[in-house]
Amino acid sequence: MNFKQLEAFYWLSQIQNYRQTAQRLGLTQPAVSARIQSLETDLGKTLIDRNAPAFRLTDQGMEVADFALQFLNLRETMNTRLLDKHKQRLTIGLAGMAALTWGPILLQRLRDELPEITLDVYSSSDLQLARFIDAGTLDLAFTAGGDRVPEAAFTTRFDVGWVARPDLVQGVVQPLTPEALRNLPLVLYPKTSPMWNPVAEVIDEMRSQPAARHYGNSLSTMYDMLRRGYGASALALAGVEQELADGRLVQLEVTDKIPPLDLACTYANRARRKQVKLVLELARDSAQAWCRDHPRYTSYIEGN
Template identity: 30%
Template sequence: MELRQLEYFVAVAEGLHFGRAAERLSIGQPAVSQQVARLERELGVSLFDRSARSVRLTAEGSRLLPEARAVLVAADRARLAVAVSPGGTATRILRLGSSTGLGDRLTRVLQALRATQPETETDLVSAPTRVRLERVASGQLDAAFVRGVVTAAGVELIEVWQDRLVVALPATHELAGPSVVPLAALAELPLRIVSHRLNPPLVDLVMGACAAAGFTPTLGAHPDTLENALAAIAAGPASWTVLYEAHARTLRVPEVLFRPTDPELVMPTALAVREDATSRMVAPLIRACAAAAHD
């Protein structure tokens, strides 16, 4: 049994998809399948039920997952025990789960951490919200940014700021002229938004605000990435989408303008840490988040 086999198994188990696990690991899918198959032969069990349309953990796979995570955490701790910076001092690695759309807030968090904790290096990890929370609870991540989560097993959620959302509109559309867009004025335009399955808190927030403004938006096609959605908005016909203001500040799309709404759309962002995390571990990161919270 090799560490990389356990790493590949955990990646597949968290996403229940061999292709996405390969993308996350930056390796070819055949290599992932091969190493997982070797692990199964080593253990003498099937870890996944595979079909043409889905991948599911078997009972044995479900029992192995927390143990595999624990082994990977122990391996990380072993590496950290001997990590030394170029200056000869011990280096601490902060394993931080990041969230889509953090934009320049994330940059400011990292800059604040670097200023106060120069011996700390930050390892950013991207994963779905559920996976980030599970990794924090298991110790694979020290902390993670999450949005729209109220409770989660094994973690404490500390609200660090409120993220304002802005609408993206064609630069030539009349609604893009004013500095603020009344939400009700968007009623006639199709909304390009991710499916509820992919981002329930965001969709619930936007649809609820539209209902409060007196309309149910017509849903237009939403391309697979924000970049493609903005390109579709720029090309027309007129439509709109939402994104976090901190993210919009990092984008340069001349054919699209970003505007806040009336009433405002805001989403709380929380830092998820283990329930047993000490203040010594958490305080520097909380202070960095406080510094980044001011626009």
């Protein structure tokens, strides 16, 4: 197994077309096919379901695609750190709400106060960020789960509530019980999200589902689906603060509330302690500034 095989397989898994993948990599279509087949031979696994009517990975193929992405990210991180002699690069992983709220403040402060540092941002689920940490891709990570880093002892707390477009719940009696929520079309987190269990337990999602269920593969997608009327959803309210204020969305009164979402630093690369410390201090200031300017649905908590 070699890197070229993994690179070809990863891009094929994303593009799902041999010809376009070949164009992306500057190869011929037979060369891409040969790399995929040799990877399958080396692994002793079938990665592509060739009997499916359309392009589809096998279960083993989906796992290998995840690992291939980690290899690609690790190579990119290594290259940028070794080749860029004039600027220091750090890579930070941000769970969705951090990326959508105080993340832009952090980037601007770095540009203004630490121009010698370039910060690359990976925004993803806790599960994917954990994989990036294991692969050595990240220098910092802010997630909802995991042990807190002692030197970054602060938490950003996001209030979570049920939200929908007004037309979706017109005439619905409130407060809504879990059973009443179950009867609405819902936009739900993927099962890999730390918010899946709290929401699923409230609505008892393991039972039969009387209304439509929609799933977003990212937090920003879920917010957009909510705005477009796919269904009601339990989300951090800070992400739709403006829509709630102007009435495009409404917060639902419910009998069973969802606990808030707490995000904190759960990984720091000790091998790059000096640079990481500088970014952590700016992250602390950025989170505090966001919460100060948006106190209705967010809180800054000093300490673990």
